[in-house]
Amino acid sequence: MNNFLGNQTLIILVGIGIVLVAFISLFLIELFERKKLERQIKSLENRLRTQRITYETITREQTFRIDELIAEISARGRVIQSVLNLASALGDDKLEKKDMPRKIIEGVNNVINADEIFFFEAIENGKFFELRELISKEKNKYLRTKIKYPLGIGPVGFIGKIRSTMDQEDMEHHSRADAMDYRSKDPYKIDYDICASVHYRDKMFGVIGVRKIKPLTQRVLTPEGEEKIHIIGDKRTALKYSLEALKMVSELGALAMYGAELREQIQRLADTDGLTGIYNKRVFKERLERAIKQAEQSSAYVGLFMMDIDNFKKYNDRHGHPAGDDLLKNLGKILKKVSGNIGLPARYGGEEFVVMLYNKNKAQTLRFGEMVREIIEKTKFENEETQPGGKLTISGGVAVYPIDANNAEDLIKKADDALYHAKSSGKNKVFAYKG
Numbered sequence: 001m002n003n004f005l006g007n008q009t010l011i012i013l014v015g016i017g018i019v020l021v022a023f024i025s026l027f028l029i030e031l032f033e034r035k036k037l038e039r040q041i042k043s044l045e046n047r048l049r050t051q052r053i054t055y056e057t058i059t060r061e062q063t064f065r066i067d068e069l070i071a072e073i074s075a076r077g078r079v080i081q082s083v084l085n086l087a088s089a090l091g092d093d094k095l096e097k098k099d100m101p102r103k104i105i106e107g108v109n110n111v112i113n114a115d116e117i118f119f120f121e122a123i124e125n126g127k128f129f130e131l132r133e134l135i136s137k138e139k140n141k142y143l144r145t146k147i148k149y150p151l152g153i154g155p156v157g158f159i160g161k162i163r164s165t166m167d168q169e170d171m172e173h174h175s176r177a178d179a180m181d182y183r184s185k186d187p188y189k190i191d192y193d194i195c196a197s198v199h200y201r202d203k204m205f206g207v208i209g210v211r212k213i214k215p216l217t218q219r220v221l222t223p224e225g226e227e228k229i230h231i232i233g234d235k236r237t238a239l240k241y242s243l244e245a246l247k248m249v250s251e252l253g254a255l256a257m258y259g260a261e262l263r264e265q266i267q268r269l270a271d272t273d274g275l276t277g278i279y280n281k282r283v284f285k286e287r288l289e290r291a292i293k294q295a296e297q298s299s300a301y302v303g304l305f306m307m308d309i310d311n312f313k314k315y316n317d318r319h320g321h322p323a324g325d326d327l328l329k330n331l332g333k334i335l336k337k338v339s340g341n342i343g344l345p346a347r348y349g350g351e352e353f354v355v356m357l358y359n360k361n362k363a364q365t366l367r368f369g370e371m372v373r374e375i376i377e378k379t380k381f382e383n384e385e386t387q388p389g390g391k392l393t394i395s396g397g398v399a400v401y402p403i404d405a406n407n408a409e410d411l412i413k414k415a416d417d418a419l420y421h422a423k424s425s426g427k428n429k430v431f432a433y434k435g
Contacts, residue, residue, distance in 0.1 A: 090256035276332025303365030
């Protein structure tokens with residue numbers, strides 16, 4: 001009995017031990033699996049965190065690159081807008097040809113990032129290219145040098161001769177191919193990144209030279225929110241782009257200058273007397289009215305000298321109208337020369353001429369008229385020996401604003417009255433108006 005109880009107790013204890021071992025084993029297994037799962041979860045979290053950081057970095061970089069591309073598009077758009085603005089500015093009918101070189105290099109400055117831009121004007125029928133306008137920090141140095149390239153000499157003269165748009169490398173290659181040593185006689189030794197001729201058809205206006213070209217730039221925001229200057233492309237890309245842009249600007253400039261020249265020619269034809277080349281009656285009266293208004297504001301004088309040729313009808317009847325026209329042409333040249341920058345000469349009609357004198361009082365205007373009379377009397381004219389007295393002479397009348405008249409019409413009338421008295425008093429005289 002005791003043995004049986006002992007065996008049962010042993011069996012129970014063994015069973016309990018087995019259960020306990022099994023429980024402990026299960027606990028340890030569960031603990032191990034939990035730790036393993038925790039490690040896996042932590043590893044997964046780390047991977048997700050890393051992927052998120054990588055994704056955010058890539059997203060920021062891609063966003064920044066997109067911003068850079070937008071900046072490049074914006075810069076190109078800015079350039080296109082600048083070209084359109086230049087075309088509009090150069091197309092202004094009120095813009096004179098002499099003001100266009102400045103407009104053109106300002107236009108170049110808006111489409112090309114460069115330190116120095118020059119406009120060399122074609123002078124003496126394109127035989128020379130003289131510095132007319134420039135943009136540079138060393139402007140005074142260049143102006144003191146008084147740069148003037150002969151045709152075919154130096155980069156500017158070379159481009160002026162071949163009439164093209166080229167960078168320095170192309171110029172060297174082209175000159176070697178054509179055996180043109182344009183550098184040997186260059187007195188200035190200035191290197192230009194690009195030069196472009198400004199010409200339309202057979203008309204040469206000048207050459208644009210550009211130095212120290214740099215890539216375009218645009219401001220962008222970094223992923224950190226800071227402002228940064230974004231450089232678009234490299235030096236080579238900038239040079240290629242600038243070559244295309246300068247060609248476009250030079251063609252626009254040439255067309256505009258050609259149009260301005262045509263407008264000036266048309267205006268000159270409308271404003272001048274077709275025979276003598278000096279101003280006609282209409283323009284003279286407009287200028288006289290304007291001068292009187294200005295004189296009124298500044299308390300200045302306006303002198304008027306009116307003259308006509310003595311016995312001109314006899315000259316015409318004897319020698320014919322072609323000879324009479326030649327005589328009128330010669331008198332126009334004389335008046336233009338003696339007036340210089342002190343007065344404005346015009347043909348008033350037939351054989352009558354007038355000269356408006358800036359800020360000359362009555363005594364000064366009378367002396368001017370007397371000087372003209374003496375010059376004409378002493379000048380040898382063809383067929384003048386057939387005129388009365390063997391000389392070609394003129395008679396003149398003088399009047400001055402505001403002494404003799406207070407408006408243009410009245411001033412002309414007073415000068416004409418003085419002229420009438422000079423002719424009726426024997427001719428070859430100049431009288432001043434006496435009220």
